[in-house]
Amino acid sequence: MSDNNISYGGQAVIGGVLIQSPKGWSLAVRNQKDEILKYFEERIPLIRREGIWSLPLIRGIGALVDSLYVGYKGLVMSDSIYYEEEEDISFISKIFNYVFLIGVLSILVIGPRLLIDLINTNQINKGIYEGVLRGLIVIAYIYLVGRTKDAQELFEYHGAEHMTIASYEDKKSLQMDDIKTYPKEHIRCGTAFIFLIVFVSLLTLPFIPTLNIALTFITRILHIFVVAMISYEILKFNFKNSDSFFAKIFSTPGIWTQKITTKKPSEDQIIVARIAMANCVKNSENVSMFDDILSTSKEVSNG
Numbered sequence: 001m002s003d004n005n006i007s008y009g010g011q012a013v014i015g016g017v018l019i020q021s022p023k024g025w026s027l028a029v030r031n032q033k034d035e036i037l038k039y040f041e042e043r044i045p046l047i048r049r050e051g052i053w054s055l056p057l058i059r060g061i062g063a064l065v066d067s068l069y070v071g072y073k074g075l076v077m078s079d080s081i082y083y084e085e086e087e088d089i090s091f092i093s094k095i096f097n098y099v100f101l102i103g104v105l106s107i108l109v110i111g112p113r114l115l116i117d118l119i120n121t122n123q124i125n126k127g128i129y130e131g132v133l134r135g136l137i138v139i140a141y142i143y144l145v146g147r148t149k150d151a152q153e154l155f156e157y158h159g160a161e162h163m164t165i166a167s168y169e170d171k172k173s174l175q176m177d178d179i180k181t182y183p184k185e186h187i188r189c190g191t192a193f194i195f196l197i198v199f200v201s202l203l204t205l206p207f208i209p210t211l212n213i214a215l216t217f218i219t220r221i222l223h224i225f226v227v228a229m230i231s232y233e234i235l236k237f238n239f240k241n242s243d244s245f246f247a248k249i250f251s252t253p254g255i256w257t258q259k260i261t262t263k264k265p266s267e268d269q270i271i272v273a274r275i276a277m278a279n280c281v282k283n284s285e286n287v288s289m290f291d292d293i294l295s296t297s298k299e300v301s302n303g
Contacts, residue, residue, distance in 0.1 A: 006021050006022060006023070006284055006285060007021070007022070008020065008021050008165050008168070008169065008277070008280065008281075009021075009165070009188065009190075010161045010165060010276070010277075011071055011074070011158070011161065011190070012154045012155070012156075012157035012158040012160075012161055013027065013029065013074050013075050013077075013078035013154075013157070014029070014075060014078040014079045014082045014154070015029045015030050015031065015078055015081070015082035015153075015157075015272075016028045016029035016030060016036075016078055016081075016082075016157060016272045016273075016276065017157050017160060017161045017164075017272055017273040017276040017277075018070070018071070018074040018078075018161075018276065019161070019164075019165070019276045019277050019279075019280040020045075020070060020280070021280050021281075021284040022044065022045060022048050022284070023042065023044070023283065023284035024040060024041050024042040024043045024044075024280070024283060024284065025040070025041055025043060025070050025074065025280065026038065026039065026040045026276050026277070026279040026280035026283065027039040027040075027074055027077060027078060027081075027276060028272050028273070028275040028276035028279065028297065029077075029078045029081040029082055029272070030082075030268070030272050031081055031082050031083075031084060032082065032083070032084070035297075035298060036271070036272055036275055036296065036297040036298070037081050037297060037298050037299075037300045038275055038276065038279045038294065038297045038298070038299055038300070039077065039081075039279075039299070039300050039301075040279050040280065040283045042283070043070070045062070045063075045066045046059075046062035046063075046065060046066050047059040047062040047063050047066065056233065057229040057230075057232075057233065058229070059232060060225075060228045060229035060230065060231065060232030060233060061225050061228055061229060063228070063232050064225075064228040064232075067190065081300065106217065108137070109217055109220045109221065110213060110216045110217045110220060112130050112133045112134050112137070113126075113130050113216050113220065114213070114216070115133070116129045116130045116133065117210055123206060123209060123210070124206040125206075126206070126210070127202075127204075127205035127206030127207065127208065128202055128205070128206060130201070130205050131198060131201035131202040131205045132198070132202070134197070134198070134201060135194070135197065135198030135201070138194055138197070138198075139194070139257075142194075142257075142260055142261060143260060146260055146261070152263060155260075155261055155262055155263040156262075156263045156264065156265040156266065156269050157265065157269055157272070157273065158184075158261055158262045158263070159184030159262040159263050159264055159265045160184075160265035160269045160270045160272070160273035161273050161276075162182070162183070162184055162185060162186035162189065162258075162262060163179050163180070163182040163183070163184055163265070163270065163273070164179055164270065164273040164274050164276075164277045165186065165277065166182040166183075166186060167179040167181075167182050168277055168281065170182070174274040174277060174278055174290055174293060176267065176270060176271075176274075179270055179273075179274065180270070184258070184262040184263070184264055184265070185255050185258040185259070185262060186258070187238070187239075187242055187251050187254075187255070188239055189254060189258055189261075189262075191254055191257045191258050191261050192235065192238075192250070192251060192253070192254025192255075192257070194254070194257055195250070195253035195254055195257060196227075196231040196234055196235065196250065197227055197231060199250075200226075200227045200230045200231050200234075201223075201227060204223065204226060204227070204230075205223070208223065234250060238250055238251055271296075274293060275293060275294060275296070275297050278290035278293045278294050279294060279297075282294065
């Protein structure tokens with residue numbers, strides 16, 4: 001029997017779409033041979049488990065960890081399926097890659113504050129300027145990356161994911177004609193988090209004083225968790241009260257941001273998205289009403 005209370009989310013991956021539910025996550029990717037491969041993995045999100053992760057505020061950190069873990073795993077698997085590569089990376093190469101990544105992230109964490117500290121102004125202004133600068137860096141990154149061909153395809157799959165989820169949640173339908181009637185933007189999209197990051201940062205960064213480099217790094221790492229906790233609670237309120245004035249204030253910038261991060265998908269991309277959706281529904285709700293859709297794809301055990 002279908003569980004109508006199940007909420008679905010997802011993201012675009014390389015050559016396809018990832019759909020997630022409280023029961024697990026599904027992946028569908030069209031490889032370069034024009035084959036559609038699907039995968040499902042059972043996994044209960046941290047925020048759905050009993051214990052500390054389900055507590056208010058703490059669940060924001062759990063949601064962040066869930067998003068990063070499943071998102072990274074989905075991207076790695078989709079890359080392997082799409083390019084059909086199984087090349088082993090040496091241990092030394094892995095260390096070099098991790099060190100490089102940590103170095104770049106460290107610069108992004110402390111760099112904005114170090115630049116703002118060059119300005120002769122008071123603490124509150126420095127915090128506001130830092131929050132604005134971080135927001136501009138994220139938006140500029142999305143815009144510049146979005147101009148590449150690969151990102152355009154990713155944004156098209158992002159739009160297909162939104163349209164497919166909306167069609168299923170509204171009509172329990174994955175018919176092509178129904179999916180096409182829905183917008184490529186979705187109120188629950190995680191890109192709304194970008195605006196909330198800027199907003200919450202503007203409220204909290206003014207309270208963090210000027211410190212040395214080491215303490216600046218530590219406080220900004222801790223600040224990420226604070227932002228995640230507060231932002232998640234705001235998002236959760238928005239989802240439950242989507243018609244309220246407060247929710248519309250915070251959701252509108254997220255919809256605007258999606259004008260950049262989503263593009264109109266092709267029918268071929270929608271086909272991939274609905275296979276990912278059908279596979280997640282089948283395994284999450286124990287139903288078989290979309291078996292005809294799933295019959296056009298192949299199951300994989302790993303990427």
